[in-house]
Amino acid sequence: xxxxxxxxxxxxxNPQPLSSGVSALDDALNKGFHSRSIYEIYxxxxxxxxxxxxxLVQNATTGNSERKVLWIETHVSAxxxxxxxxxxxxxxxxxxxxxxLLIFFKKLLEKDEKYDLILISGFSQLVTDHIEILLNxxxxxxxxxELKCKHLALILTEMTKYTHSxxxxxxxxxxxxxxxxxKDIGNVEDNLEVVDDGxxxxxxxxxxxxRRKNTQVLRSxxxxxxxxxxxxxxxxxxxxxxxxxxxxxxHKDIGNNRKRNFEKCRIAVVSDLNGKEMQNKKRATYKxxxxxxxxxxxxxxxxxxxxxxxxxxxxxNFDDRIMPPQKKNKSGSSVSISPSLTDSSRQVSPEELLLDxxxxxxxxxxxxxTVYEKEPELEAIIYDSEG
Amino acid sequence: MDLYDELPDSNLLxxxxxxxxxxxxxxxxxxxxxxxxLSAQELARTLQRSVVEVSKFQNLLQKDLxxxxxxxxxVNQLRECAIPHPITTGDISIDEALGGxxxxxxxxxxxxxxxxxxxxFLMQLSLAVxxxxxxxxxxAKCVYITTEGDLPTQRIxxxxxxxxxxxxxxxxxxxxYTVSCNDLVTQEHILNVxxxxxxxxxxGAIKLVIIDSISHHMRVELESNSFKESQxxxxxxxxxxxxxxxxxxxxxxAVVVANQVGDKPxxxxxxxxxYLLSDYEYQLGWIVGWKDSTILFRQRAYEELKASSPGxxxxxxxxxxxxxxxxxxxxxxxxxxxxxxxxxxxxxxxQASKSTSSLSIRNESSSVTDLGKERKYISSxxxxxxxxxxxxLGLSWANYVSTRILLKKSYKAAPVIRRGELRVYGNIDPxxxxxxxxxxxxxxxxxxxxxxxxxxxxxxxxxxx
Numbered sequence: 001x002x003x004x005x006x007x008x009x010x011x012x013x014n015p016q017p018l019s020s021g022v023s024a025l026d027d028a029l030n031k032g033f034h035s036r037s038i039y040e041i042y043x044x045x046x047x048x049x050x051x052x053x054x055x056l057v058q059n060a061t062t063g064n065s066e067r068k069v070l071w072i073e074t075h076v077s078a079x080x081x082x083x084x085x086x087x088x089x090x091x092x093x094x095x096x097x098x099x100x101l102l103i104f105f106k107k108l109l110e111k112d113e114k115y116d117l118i119l120i121s122g123f124s125q126l127v128t129d130h131i132e133i134l135l136n137x138x139x140x141x142x143x144x145x146e147l148k149c150k151h152l153a154l155i156l157t158e159m160t161k162y163t164h165s166x167x168x169x170x171x172x173x174x175x176x177x178x179x180x181x182x183k184d185i186g187n188v189e190d191n192l193e194v195v196d197d198g199x200x201x202x203x204x205x206x207x208x209x210x211r212r213k214n215t216q217v218l219r220s221x222x223x224x225x226x227x228x229x230x231x232x233x234x235x236x237x238x239x240x241x242x243x244x245x246x247x248x249x250x251h252k253d254i255g256n257n258r259k260r261n262f263e264k265c266r267i268a269v270v271s272d273l274n275g276k277e278m279q280n281k282k283r284a285t286y287k288x289x290x291x292x293x294x295x296x297x298x299x300x301x302x303x304x305x306x307x308x309x310x311x312x313x314x315x316x317n318f319d320d321r322i323m324p325p326q327k328k329n330k331s332g333s334s335v336s337i338s339p340s341l342t343d344s345s346r347q348v349s350p351e352e353l354l355l356d357x358x359x360x361x362x363x364x365x366x367x368x369x370t371v372y373e374k375e376p377e378l379e380a381i382i383y384d385s386e387g
Numbered sequence: 388m389d390l391y392d393e394l395p396d397s398n399l400l401x402x403x404x405x406x407x408x409x410x411x412x413x414x415x416x417x418x419x420x421x422x423x424x425l426s427a428q429e430l431a432r433t434l435q436r437s438v439v440e441v442s443k444f445q446n447l448l449q450k451d452l453x454x455x456x457x458x459x460x461x462v463n464q465l466r467e468c469a470i471p472h473p474i475t476t477g478d479i480s481i482d483e484a485l486g487g488x489x490x491x492x493x494x495x496x497x498x499x500x501x502x503x504x505x506x507x508f509l510m511q512l513s514l515a516v517x518x519x520x521x522x523x524x525x526x527a528k529c530v531y532i533t534t535e536g537d538l539p540t541q542r543i544x545x546x547x548x549x550x551x552x553x554x555x556x557x558x559x560x561x562x563x564y565t566v567s568c569n570d571l572v573t574q575e576h577i578l579n580v581x582x583x584x585x586x587x588x589x590x591g592a593i594k595l596v597i598i599d600s601i602s603h604h605m606r607v608e609l610e611s612n613s614f615k616e617s618q619x620x621x622x623x624x625x626x627x628x629x630x631x632x633x634x635x636x637x638x639x640x641a642v643v644v645a646n647q648v649g650d651k652p653x654x655x656x657x658x659x660x661x662y663l664l665s666d667y668e669y670q671l672g673w674i675v676g677w678k679d680s681t682i683l684f685r686q687r688a689y690e691e692l693k694a695s696s697p698g699x700x701x702x703x704x705x706x707x708x709x710x711x712x713x714x715x716x717x718x719x720x721x722x723x724x725x726x727x728x729x730x731x732x733x734x735x736x737x738q739a740s741k742s743t744s745s746l747s748i749r750n751e752s753s754s755v756t757d758l759g760k761e762r763k764y765i766s767s768x769x770x771x772x773x774x775x776x777x778x779x780l781g782l783s784w785a786n787y788v789s790t791r792i793l794l795k796k797s798y799k800a801a802p803v804i805r806r807g808e809l810r811v812y813g814n815i816d817p818x819x820x821x822x823x824x825x826x827x828x829x830x831x832x833x834x835x836x837x838x839x840x841x842x843x844x845x846x847x848x849x850x851x852x
Contacts, residue, residue, distance in 0.1 A: 044674050045785045046831025070462060075632045076787060077492040079833045081470045091462045094636070096629075099393050099419060103452055104460045113462070125625070125786070132622040133392045139416055141615075151420055175786040177621075178667035215660075216667035221786075226618045246664050247673040254683060262679030267664060299836070 028270040028293035035167045042174040042220040043245035049173045060117045070115040074122035098130035105158040114166045124174035124221035131227045145229030156238035178216040179224035236273045244269040265298040388412040393419045397451045475523030477515035480851035486835035491641045498646035498778040499794035505645040511848035516595040517558045527594030533567040534603040549846040571604040600645035602779035621783040628787035648776040660689035676793040676830035677774040684710045714769040716800040720820045723809040790832035799824045
């Protein structure tokens with residue numbers, strides 16, 4: 001089930017997914033960046049988000065003169081001088097405001113211009129600015145998270161309309177921010193499971209809330225801004241995959257030998273937000289429990305572009321730092337991967353759960369108010385336990 | 388309501404007809420976006436105003452927005468002239484490493500401790516931008532905003548006179564507009580009012596804006612004691628960066644700022660802590676340009692804690708300290724000094740111990756912990772010090788920076804030590820043991836790969852060696 005796909009569209013043949021140039025990443029995305037989908041790429045400054053964007057443009061335009069690419073710049077200009085390939089089919093536009101971008105997509109749909117790939121560099125900056133403007137104009141801080149989710153759902157709806165009508169892919173290049181806000185605290189839906197017997201009862205599952213003290217986490221700026229909260233799944237439903245790019249060491253034995261080989265590489269953490277790629281049985285909304293794939297890549301010295309790492313299998317740095325050391329198994333109870341850390345994890349008291357259940361109703365109400373244009377399918381996506 | 392932010396020129400702002408509607412929107416917290424998306428009936432109910440009034444306002448609002456964004460939202464074919472281009476720094480090796488020089492339409496940040504040559508580099512840029520285009524310059528003028536005292540004009544004059552190519556191209560200080568601001572309010576006024584006007588009037592003659600330094604007043608004046616305040620500061624920083632980028636894009640000019648450093652000391656924890664990949668602490672070193680050994684050490688230090696038996700601090704464990712590189716220069720000097728002292732009488736030894744203690748201060752190479760407390764001259768292994776400096780203003784600033792450059796100063800053993808000639812001179816003045824070593828490090832850049840270049844500060848400015 002997907003967003004707003006009409007039967008007639010399903011019949012039309014799908015174009016080949018766009019390759020990122022890193023085959024492991026393509027695999028994680030189920031063959032590449034698909035049409036009719038929105039993707040998010042985020043990461044710290046300097047890790048190569050823009051470079052990845054340029055590589056996508058290059059892969060989209062070379063060898064296919066039909067394909068057109070639109071690069072939407074925001075505050076930071078796109079380094080278009082770095083594109084040393086035919087730029088005949090590349091178009092640009094600059095938007096500095098959230099509202100401007102919204103209007104742009106509306107008009108783009110009316111104008112009937114077809115772009116196969118649209119990149120928006122710095123999308124998260126527009127969102128952050130938008131939130132700050134509203135807060136400065138006296139908008140109530142308590143409601144700002146819901147408003148952010150609403151407005152994001154709104155603009156992503158426009159984008160989804162475009163991707164579906166034009167068979168396009170949209171890739172958002174976002175910043176990340178550090179935050180100590182932990183999503184699992186008081187997140188209603190995560191603590192509860194829908195009993196799969198047709199009744200609408202919510203039951204609490206046993207779980208270990210693993211909280212680490214004084215730790216700041218890097219998250220997409222769409223999540224980590226002034227309007228943090230636990231309903232981000234409302235707009236995340238529109239995004240097919242979120243790809244976080246981080247640095248890590250290339251070799252497992254770094255520091256253990258005297259060779260002092262400090263080679264590093266990039267790690268892409270592909271979060272399958274809607275359970276499409278990995279055929280997840282349940283549409284998990286809990287960030288830490290969304291299935292992710294881990295891809296290692298780096299700049300290939302000869303071509304200068306991002307490529308897979310052909311590493312010595314005996315010396316691969318197993319990226320056991322991706323997930324918090326806790327994962328739900330099938331029965332819903334928690335299993336700790338790293339026993340050494342269980343002592344710092346925390347059991348939630350029944351009182352706390354009780355408190356949370358009372359919020360379920362209001363959370364669902366809030367969600368229902370969110371989508372202005374009724375999209376019955378969308379509601380199903382989030383709350384349908386069948387997936 | 389955010390009408391002013393969305394449509395600063397709209398007549399709707401002052402229209403008396405809608406003043407009560409706008410007031411209602413403020414009270415009920417309805418934003419411009421809701422006016423665009425919700426139906427008139429729904430809005431009228433929320434705002435307790437008439438449907439006719441709301442729908443009339445909606446139409447006008449939509450019209451105004453379309454007008455404002457009509458041209459801006461036109462998609463353009465890529466134009467070569469609007470593409471960012473590099474301006475020379477006045478040094479060939481540095482230009483090469485940067486992918487051609489300092490790029491227009493983006494922010495370049497130069498950070499480092501004091502006396503590392505930030506201002507020297509910026510002054511050199513203010514002259515290099517005036518160079519003819521076939522020499523990599525922009526044949527353009529420059530704005531130099533200082534926050535700590537006035538621009539040292541004498542030093543700039545010296546730079547011009549010490550370089551043939553500057554003299555030949557008739558480069559002069561008269562092409563540098565300079566202003567100094569003494570507090571945050573002045574700085575705001577200069578950046579938000581005076582600078583845009585100056586750029587408008589100069590009609591594209593200015594291709595470089597320098598701010599030395601960006602964080603000076605902000606660090607002093609902006610407080611962050613609560614979540615709200617720190618969010619406000621983040622917003623302040625991003626608004627500042629966006630204003631600079633707006634000018635950079637509009638006039639296709641380069642913005643180069645100096646940034647000061649803050650301290651991020653390594654703290655010994657007593658509880659084990661394991662960082663995850665996406666933890667800020669885990670990634671931080673790569674964003675701020677620390678040495679590889681420092682990054683790994685700080686990532687792993689708290690993990691070691693659990694493995695070691697109680698009471699032993701892991702950073703004192705020898706195997707773990709192997710991550711850090713040996714301070715070979717320091718050990719060499721100690722060896723040489725002790726060789727000179729051997730066989731001499733005890734009065735000199737006292738003098739020498741005095742000199743070695745001042746040594747460790749000079750070299751900033753004392754080991755992480757007090758490992759060296761009871762150290763003997765030759766036997767101990769010294770480790771190079773952990774990096775602990777981070778550029779100010781945090782990620783909210785770094786996200787807008789396209790090229791981040793670190794200027795670093797360290798000390799290495801002087802030639803007299805390396806050649807083992809100390810004995811010949813018999814001089815145990817610690818000042819003569821050390822030689823300054825400067826590194827120009829590109830931490831990250833959209834336009835080039837990370838790289839390190841050695842440089843020295845000379846009469847001409849900054850020169851790669």
